[in-house]
Amino acid sequence: EAQVTQNPRYLITVTGKKLTVTCSQNMNHEYMSWYRQDPGLGLRQIYYSMNVEVTDKGDVPEGYKVSRKEKRNFPLILESPSPNQTSLYFCASRTSGRGDGELFFGEGSRLTVL
Amino acid sequence: LAKTTQPISMDSYEGQEVNITCSHNNIATNDYITWYQQFPSQGPRFIIQGYKTKVTNEVASLFIPADRKSSTLSLPRVSLSDTAVYYCLVVDDYKLSFGAGTTVTVRA
Numbered sequence: 001e002a003q004v005t006q007n008p009r010y011l012i013t014v015t016g017k018k019l020t021v022t023c024s025q026n027m028n029h030e031y032m033s034w035y036r037q038d039p040g041l042g043l044r045q046i047y048y049s050m051n052v053e054v055t056d057k058g059d060v061p062e063g064y065k066v067s068r069k070e071k072r073n074f075p076l077i078l079e080s081p082s083p084n085q086t087s088l089y090f091c092a093s094r095t096s097g098r099g100d101g102e103l104f105f106g107e108g109s110r111l112t113v114l
Numbered sequence: 115l116a117k118t119t120q121p122i123s124m125d126s127y128e129g130q131e132v133n134i135t136c137s138h139n140n141i142a143t144n145d146y147i148t149w150y151q152q153f154p155s156q157g158p159r160f161i162i163q164g165y166k167t168k169v170t171n172e173v174a175s176l177f178i179p180a181d182r183k184s185s186t187l188s189l190p191r192v193s194l195s196d197t198a199v200y201y202c203l204v205v206d207d208y209k210l211s212f213g214a215g216t217t218v219t220v221r222a
Contacts, residue, residue: 004157031208033210035212040214041214042199042201042212042213042214042215043158043201043211043212044211044212045209045210045211048208048209048210050208056208058209058211059209059211088155090157090158092157100146100148100163100165101163102148102160102163103150103158103160103210104160105157105158105159106157107156107157108155108156108157110155
């Protein structure tokens with residue numbers, strides 16, 4: 001089954017404790033992206049990756065890091081989480097970034113930073 | 115990044131047709147117009163995509179006028195399960211931002 005898998009689905013952590021949210025896709029997609037969703041703000045893009053070893057900032061990259069060492073994986077790293085990073089996070093992938101084609105989303109990771 | 119504008123919310127009743135219009139005045143020549151649906155606590159799901167004129171699939175139709183500065187998503191005969199947030203997206207580079215979307219509420 002074609003899917004995007006995120007882990008963990010739920011996490012409560014404390015300020016400053018580094019954490020990683022993993023994302024994996026099994027569709028051989030070149031493009032992957034991370035979003036955060038907050039009430040009334042829709043989905044805002046954090047980082048995206050056009051292919052292995054190629055990443056770039058989205059609209060709200062502050063406080064986050066990413067890496068793309070393999071095509072299927074695109075982890076989101078919070079080096080020193082703060083309460084304003086409490087949010088619902090989605091990973092998505094697509095065949096490529098440009099033109100037509102649909103984004104496939106993971107089920108989301110709800111993060112709470114105390 | 116082509117900016118899109120769509121209504122914040124719309125109400126409807128079961129069996130009615132719902133039309134959501136999205137404005138994208140700065141759309142570029144190579145851009146496609148894509149609509150997604152999102153239910154609470156789930157990731158958005160692709161509904162339909164088009165470049166110009168009209169596109170129809172099993173769940174919706176997408177109308178795009180010749181100037182492509184707007185598009186209208188049409189949901190025929192909605193049911194309670196169509197209550198969701200609908201996002202209009204215009205892709206002009208790798209930055210795929212969704213905005214706040216339109217919350218559609220279908221009532222019995």
